[in-house]
Amino acid sequence: MTTxxxxxxxxxxxxxxxPVVADAPLAPYTSFxxxxxxxLLATPAEREExxxxxxxxxxxxxxxxxxxxxxxxxxxxxxxxxxxxxLDAFRALERRxxxxxxxxxVRVSRLLAFCCRHGLAGLEILSGVPxxxxxxxxxxxxxxxxxxxxVLASVELVTAAGEERTLPRDAIPFGYRASGLPTGSVVTxxxxxxxxxxxxxxxxxxxxxxxxxxxxQPVEFRSAGSIFKNPPGEYAGRLVERAGLRGTRIxxxxxxxxxxxxxxxxxxxxxxDVLALVALARRRVREAAGVELELEIKxxxxx
Ligand SMILES: Cc1cc2nc3c(=O)[nH]c(=O)nc-3n(C[C@H](O)[C@H](O)[C@H](O)COP(=O)(O)OP(=O)(O)OC[C@H]3O[C@@H](n4cnc5c(N)ncnc54)[C@H](O)[C@@H]3O)c2cc1C
Numbered sequence: 001m002t003t004x005x006x007x008x009x010x011x012x013x014x015x016x017x018x019p020v021v022a023d024a025p026l027a028p029y030t031s032f033x034x035x036x037x038x039x040l041l042a043t044p045a046e047r048e049e050x051x052x053x054x055x056x057x058x059x060x061x062x063x064x065x066x067x068x069x070x071x072x073x074x075x076x077x078x079x080x081x082x083x084x085x086x087l088d089a090f091r092a093l094e095r096r097x098x099x100x101x102x103x104x105x106v107r108v109s110r111l112l113a114f115c116c117r118h119g120l121a122g123l124e125i126l127s128g129v130p131x132x133x134x135x136x137x138x139x140x141x142x143x144x145x146x147x148x149x150x151v152l153a154s155v156e157l158v159t160a161a162g163e164e165r166t167l168p169r170d171a172i173p174f175g176y177r178a179s180g181l182p183t184g185s186v187v188t189x190x191x192x193x194x195x196x197x198x199x200x201x202x203x204x205x206x207x208x209x210x211x212x213x214x215x216x217q218p219v220e221f222r223s224a225g226s227i228f229k230n231p232p233g234e235y236a237g238r239l240v241e242r243a244g245l246r247g248t249r250i251x252x253x254x255x256x257x258x259x260x261x262x263x264x265x266x267x268x269x270x271x272x273d274v275l276a277l278v279a280l281a282r283r284r285v286r287e288a289a290g291v292e293l294e295l296e297i298k299x300x301x302x303x
Contacts, residue, residue, distance in 0.1 A: 005039045008060065015052045018045035018089060026075045026084060026301075029067050031130055032224050034271050035075025036301060038065070038084035045089045047188055051162045054186070057083040058160065065300050066186050068135030069107065072224055076271045078302035087134055090188055095120070099153055101191045104134030108141075112206065121197035122151040127206040128213040130225075134187040140174050144209060149174035153193040160184030177229055177296055218256040221264035227278060228261055228293040236285075236293055237261030243284035250276045272303065 002010075005022035013020040024041035027033050039062075044050040057064045063082035067073070090103035093114050100120060102111050108126050111133060115123055125146040126136065137155060140147050154168045159182055173180035181187065213219065228236035240246075240260035247257040249266070251273030256262035263277050282293050 009040055012040065012042060012053065012056050012083075015056070016042070016044060016049040018043040018049055024084070026067070026070070026080065029086065030070030030073050030075055030224070031222060032070075032074055032265050032269075032274070033222050034077075034265055034269055034274065036077050036079025038080040038082065038301075040083045041086065042083060043086045043088050047158065047164070050085070050087075050158055050186060050188070053083065053085055054158065054160060055162055058162075064160070064184065066134065066138075068104070068138070069131030071130035072135060072139055072141075072296070073298045073300055074224055074271055074274055076275075076299065076301040076303050080301035085186065087132070087186070087188070090134070092189070096191070098196060099191050099193050101189060102133045103189055104132060104137075104187045106133045107131070108133065108136055115194060116199050116202050116206070119196055119199045119202070120194035121202050122194040123148075123192060124202055124205045125209065127209045128219075133190050137187050137190045138179055138181065139177050140179050141177070143213075147174070149179075151192045151194060153191040155181070155187055155191075156189040157181065157185045157187050216259060218258045218262050218264050221256070221262075221266070223256070223262050223264045224297045226261045226296050227263050228281070229296045230261075231291050231293070234291065235261070239285045239289050239291055239293070240281050243281070243288045245281055245284060248277065248280065250280070253277055255281065271299075271301075275299070 009020045009022035020042045023037045025037045027035045042053045044053050065084045067086050087105035090105040092103040093106055094101045095118050108129055125144050129141050136148050140149050152169050156166050230236050237260035245255050248255045252266045252269035253273035254264050256264050263274050285293050
């Protein structure tokens with residue numbers, strides 16, 4: 001018997017070349033390696049196919065989730081009852097004078113290597129930040145006091161209604177780990193305004209950031225990066241540590257012993273384990289410091 005997901009996959013597949021898979025496991029597409037399947041997972045081959053996939057979801061009344069590198073995402077154990085979209089085919093990378101245009105599916109590490117080869121500086125702070133250009137723009141990824149918004153020139157996107165738009169940097173209300181881009185829109189390309197520099201000096205900066213990162217973060221475990229946003233003037237990790245939670249374990253998830261703002265998957269953790277640690281950390285920090293921690297990671301799907 002054909003399931004609802006299988007019949008929907010067939011209908012959407014008939015409109016596009018990129019693969020459409022029913023009941024597709026999402027855990028392999030996340031850095032946590034946690035979570036259930038998506039009812040549909042589509043990988044559009046180009047922008048028109050992306051528009052068709054969005055139109056399909058709109059017509060069927062299905063929620064859409066755009067997966068970048070899944071490195072800031074926790075998929076719940078029950079999976080996602082909707083259409084997940086991967087932008088693997090959006091991998092163009094091009095120098096335009098002193099700017100670089102990068103497709104949303106380009107890995108940040110590849111973008112950095114490209115910038116180094118071309119001696120174009122400005123994005124080195126992102127060294128060691130996993131994920132894609134789309135995810136980095138969407139969440140205004142940053143580190144060491146800088147963020148994507150500092151060097152972004154413009155963004156191309158497709159709205160949930162299927163309209164193509166190009167937004168200059170000044171039209172995007174970036175904030176701390178947020179872009180404020182229109183809800184439901186999909187970033188397809190970003191252009192960064194960079195500064196010519198010596199490639200060797202750039203590589204030295206990149207390695208310096210990596211050394212600092214490896215010394216302070218549990219990079220040896222699967223995680224989704226910082227779980228909570230830093231409250232104004234404070235570090236979420238420090239608050240969690242002061243609440244005595246370093247190394248606390250629920251199931252196979254653990255608040256890192258190395259960094260209080262990381263929850264790590266020790267192997268086979270469930271989303272429910274991670275969310276139980278999140279609830280515990282929030283409660284204990286509220287009690288101990290009177291601070292309400294806000295999630296930085298995106299939680300997707302159903303229990
Ligand atoms: C070890 C480790 C270290 C990390 N260190 C940092 C750090 O220093 N600084 C930092 O900021 N983050 C850090 N992170 C978190 C994460 O890497 C970043 O937030 C990253 O930018 C997320 O990109 P992604 O492609 O993986 O996004 P995903 O996790 O796939 O998606 C995140 C959000 O962006 C949306 N999204 C993704 N692509 C698009 C698109 N094309 N269009 C519209 N929406 C989109 C998703 O729907 C979701 O809401 C770290 C993570 C790990 C695992």
